[in-house]
Amino acid sequence: MIAELVIFIILGIVAVSSAFAVILSKNPVYAVLFLVINFFALAMLYLVLSAQFVAFIQILVYAGAIMVLFLFVVMLLNLTGAIESLQDKLPAQRWLAPALGMVLLVEIAVVFLSGFFAQVPEASELPEGFGTSAPVGMLLFSRYVLPFEVTSAVLLIAMVGSIVLAKRRP
Amino acid sequence: MNKELLLTAGIHLLVAIVILGFILFVVMYMIWGLRRIMGFMQVRIGPNRLGWQGLLQTPADALKLLQKEDVIPKGADRWLFTIAPIIVFVPAYMVYVVMPFGDGLIAKDLNIGILYVSAITSIAVIGIVIAGWASNNKWSLLGAFRAAAQLVAYEVPMILALCVPVIFAGSLRMGGIIEAQEGGWFTNWFIFRGYGIPALAFLIYMAAGLAEVNHIPFDIMEAESELVAGFNVEYSGMKFALFFLEEFAAAFTICAIAVTLFFGGWHAPFPFLGENLTGIAKMAVSLFWFLAKTAVFVFVLMWIRATWPRVRVDQLMNFGWKVMIPMGLFILLAAGTVVTLGWVKL
Structure with missing residues (x-):
């Protein structure tokens, strides 16, 4: 139990500090790399929760594939000097972003505080094979089949949309 | 305690x-x-x-x-330049945690074994891309771009191909997949079963695997005739040695995984060649068969390297997206259909 707590605290510190490093890095390439570290810390947190399948899918999809694409784009556009000019193009964002951020913060605070005073259920024994691929797959294709299909439709639309945008002649 | x-x-x-x-x-x-x-x-x-x-x-x-002297170019990003070879090598080493060398000779038989392998190997790409970028060299940056595009394109068909033996075995565990090919005769290996669907999956896996470990004919990210040496052009000494080490360790991994998934893993091809043993003898014989089968594939890889020309970048991308991925989706569907309808004896 104590070991689990220590691991949780270390992973939490890594996750939070790497998340801060993502937004504070001057160089976009470093920001992407800190995001990779953050995803790893999250994956390890899933492992602590015995969700092995989700943990390694997290590494495979986010840390492995999506971050490579991020790096690709960041290097291709060579964004290091482009951040200031981007700020001028989106003036509304300067006001909208802190406002929406505050809303999110309040939401998190409400969830956290309501959970803080509530009775935490006693930790129970995990069912056989918890967190492995078979039960996750079963849930995904039976109880959560609608969200699953909606997600895939959203991804398909994004894919088609990006191809349409890329193919459009200027 | x-x-x-x-x-x-x-x-x-x-x-x-x-x-x-x-x-x-x-x-x-x-x-x-x-x-x-x-x-x-x-x-x-x-x-x-x-x-x-x-x-x-x-x-x-x-x-x-x-x-050798450890040269770091003047314009390079020192910090990233130094950690890039480590990011590349560590995943190639970590994969061996689930490598089934023989009966009982597996460091940790994780129940998500094959998923672990593909997740961990996908990290090496980040190291390669970082190495190319941090060198601050046009050749190496071009190599890094090619690496990113190629490895993302070929990871998808590879995972689709890996799904076929997983569906047949009903397990992601390395040990489970090998147990499903038990029985003594080589006809129980997945490659000879299931109406040739696993055989097709094996071909896709090997092609994608060659691209994944940047082996000829898919080594365009370090194509020495156009990019000097691609992403590792600025590296020397031990850092270069780590890239070299990773490349060969990953090639061995590809062959070993192919043996595990399609060629019966540590099982002997004939029952009288080591199925009825117990204890240490069984361990040693199974280790022998695993290494012998893997060595055959390593030899085939070298054969390919000695004889085949390198593909062009556009050919590589076309082949990946327009041939490999549709084929991968097709065999995934075929394997699912065959297993669900019970047309194969499992």
């Missing part, structure tokens, strides 16, 4: 050291074998001076690389 914990930690450390030693040994003699075999195929001699038949050539080369 604490004593037990220390003992387990000690055993784990020992296993890790043994596996590292195994990788170093295998890579050294893969490099020697490659040079001798390519020499033979191209009607020249190859290294044969240092030691019997040149067996000490690669250890000597490794020693030379250790002594």
Whole structure:
């Protein structure tokens, strides 16, 4: 139990500090790399929760594939000097972003505080094979089949949309 | 309690050291074998001076690389330049945690074994891209771009192909997949079952695997005739040695995974060649069969390297997206159909 707590605290510190490093890095390439570290810390947190399948899918999809694409784009556009000019193009964002951020913060605070005073259920024994691929797959294709299909439709639309945008002649 | 914990930690450390030693040994003699075999195929001699038949050539080369000056270019990002080879090598080493060397010779038979392999190997790409970018060299940056595009394109068909034996075995566990091919005869191996669907999956896996470990014909990210040496052009000394080590260790991994998923893993091809043994003897014989089968594929890889030309970038991308991925989706569907309808005896 104590070991689990220590691991949780270390992973939490890594996750939070790497998340801060993502937004504070001057160089976009470093920001992407800190995001990779953050995803790893999250994956390890899933492992602590015995969700092995989700943990390694997290590494495979986010840390492995999506971050490579991020790096690709960041290097291709060579964004290091482009951040200031981007700020001028989106003036509304300067006001909208802190406002929406505050809303999110309040939401998190409400969830956290309501959970803080509530009775935490006693930790129970995990069912056989918890967190492995078979039960996750079963849930995904039976109880959560609608969200699953909606997600895939959203991804398909994004894919088609990006191809349409890329193919459009200027 | 604490004593037990220390003992387990000690055993784990020992296993890790043994596996590292195994990788170093295998890579050294893969490099020697490659040079001798390519020499033979191209009607020249190859290294044969240092030691019997040149067996000490690669250890000597490794020693030379250790002594080399560690050059970091002036314009390079020092920090990323230094950690990039480590990011590349560590995943290639971590994969060996689930490598089923023989009956009972598997460091940790994780129940998500094959998923673990593909997740961990996908990290190496980040190291390659970082290496190319941090060198601050146009050739290496081009190599990094190619690496990113190629590895993302080929990871998808690879995972689709891996799904086929997983569906047939009904398990992601390495041990489980091997148990599903048990029975003594080589006809129980997945490659000879299921109406040729696993055979097609094997071909897709090998092609994507060659691209994944940036092996000829898909080594466009370090194509020496156009990009000098691609992403690792600025590297020298030990850092270069780590890239080299990773490349060969990953090639061995690809072959070993192919053997595990499609060719029965550690099982002998005939029942009288080691199925009825027990204990240490069974362990040794299964280790022998695993290494022997893997060696055949390593040889085929070297054969390919000695004889095939390199594809062009556009051909590579077209082949990946327009041929490999549709084929991968097709075999995934076919395998699912066949297993669901019960047309194969599992």
